[in-house]
Amino acid sequence: MTKDGATDSPWTGLIDGFDRKIDYLRVSVTDHCNFRCVYCMGDDVTFLPKSEVLSLDEMDRLCSTFVALGVRRLRLTGGEPLARKNVMSLVHGLSRHLRSGALDEITLTTNGSLLARHAKELKAAGVRRINVSLDTLDPTIFAAITRRGDIAQVLEGIDRALAAGLSVKINAVAMRGITELGLENLMLFAHGRGMDLTLIEAMPIGSGGGTQSDRYLPLSSVRQRLSKRFTLEDVPDRNSGPARYVLVEETGGRLGFITPITHSFCNHCNRLRVTCTGQLALCLGHDLSIDLKSPLRASEANDLLIQAICDGIARKPRGHHFVTAQRPTVTRSMSMTGG
Numbered sequence: 001m002t003k004d005g006a007t008d009s010p011w012t013g014l015i016d017g018f019d020r021k022i023d024y025l026r027v028s029v030t031d032h033c034n035f036r037c038v039y040c041m042g043d044d045v046t047f048l049p050k051s052e053v054l055s056l057d058e059m060d061r062l063c064s065t066f067v068a069l070g071v072r073r074l075r076l077t078g079g080e081p082l083a084r085k086n087v088m089s090l091v092h093g094l095s096r097h098l099r100s101g102a103l104d105e106i107t108l109t110t111n112g113s114l115l116a117r118h119a120k121e122l123k124a125a126g127v128r129r130i131n132v133s134l135d136t137l138d139p140t141i142f143a144a145i146t147r148r149g150d151i152a153q154v155l156e157g158i159d160r161a162l163a164a165g166l167s168v169k170i171n172a173v174a175m176r177g178i179t180e181l182g183l184e185n186l187m188l189f190a191h192g193r194g195m196d197l198t199l200i201e202a203m204p205i206g207s208g209g210g211t212q213s214d215r216y217l218p219l220s221s222v223r224q225r226l227s228k229r230f231t232l233e234d235v236p237d238r239n240s241g242p243a244r245y246v247l248v249e250e251t252g253g254r255l256g257f258i259t260p261i262t263h264s265f266c267n268h269c270n271r272l273r274v275t276c277t278g279q280l281a282l283c284l285g286h287d288l289s290i291d292l293k294s295p296l297r298a299s300e301a302n303d304l305l306i307q308a309i310c311d312g313i314a315r316k317p318r319g320h321h322f323v324t325a326q327r328p329t330v331t332r333s334m335s336m337t338g339g
Helices: 056-068 087-094 096-100 115-124 139-146 151-163 180-192 219-227 293-298 303-314
Strands: 024-028 073-077 105-110 129-133 167-174 196-201 232-235 244-248 253-258 271-274 279-281 289-291
Touching: 024 056, 056 073, 056 087, 056 293, 056 303, 073 087, 087 096, 087 105, 087 115, 115 129, 115 151, 129 151, 139 151, 151 167, 167 180, 180 196, 180 219, 180 253, 196 219, 219 232, 219 253, 279 303, 289 293, 289 303, 293 303
Parallel strands: 024 073, 024 271, 073 105, 105 129, 129 167, 167 196, 196 253
Antiparallel strands: 232 244, 244 253, 271 279, 279 289
C-alpha cells in the first residue's frame, strides 16, 4: 500500500455480513446545491460550515483508501458536485488510480446546470460517463420542482457533455401528478440523443420525503402505460446496480427502472456512500452511519481509518425499510447522502 492509500495489488475483498462484494463507492463532495429540488431538500436549507466538511485533500485520501481496499468504481455526487470550489482538482488527482489500473471508472452525478463549463475538463480528467438529473422537459414544471433552476442551462450542459464525448444517462424521479405525463417525451428526448433514461421511484428520505406518499408513483404502472405504445424487452445484464433495464424496440434505447419501494434490489447491493462530512452511510434507507472523519483526522497513517471502514461494512444492513404510506424514518437528507 502506498502512502496515500493506493495499491497495485489485486482486489482484496471487501465483503459485508451478507456475503455481498463491496466495490462501488459514492462520495458526496458538498451539501451545497444551486437547486432546491422538492424531493431532496427544503427551500430554506442551511448549509454546513466549512469546518464540518472534508477538505478536498481529505476526500482524496479517503477515496484512495477505499480504492486500496478493493473499490473499483467511484462516483462523485453532492448536493451539486460541480458547485464545490476547485472540485476538478479532486477529479484530476483521483484519476491517477485510473491510470494505474486500480480503479475502473470515476463517474459523476450532476444536475447539469454547471456542466457546460466543466464537460471538456471532465473528459480530459478521465471521466467517461455521467448521470444528469432531469425530471421533466417542461420548463414550468422544471422550475417548480427545482424551485430556482433554468432548464436551458441543463440542456446546454447536456449538449456540451455529448459534444465532449461523454456518455450521458438521464435520471428522472417519477412523481404522480407532476412528471408522470411527461415521461414518454423525456424518454424520446433521451433516446433521440443516444442517452439511456433511468426512472426512479420517489423515496421517503429527509425533509423532501415527508410528502413522498402524495407524489409516489409505482414504476410498474409507468411500464404498463409505456407498453401500450412501445415494445419493451427485458435486458438481463444489471451490472450489479439497482436499475432493471429494458430495450425499447421502437427507439433502440435503454430504459431503466429503479424501484426501491415496489421491487427491492438490496440483495445485490454492492455500494457504500460517504457524506461530505465523512460519515459512512451504510444504506440509503437507514440512518445508520459510521464516523470516518475522526479517524481520518486523528492520524496521518490509515490504520484507524481502515479499521473504521471494515467495522462499518460488517454492520451494513440486509436492506432498507422504506414504507410508502408512512413518513420517512431516514432523517438524513438526500443532499447530504448524494443519492
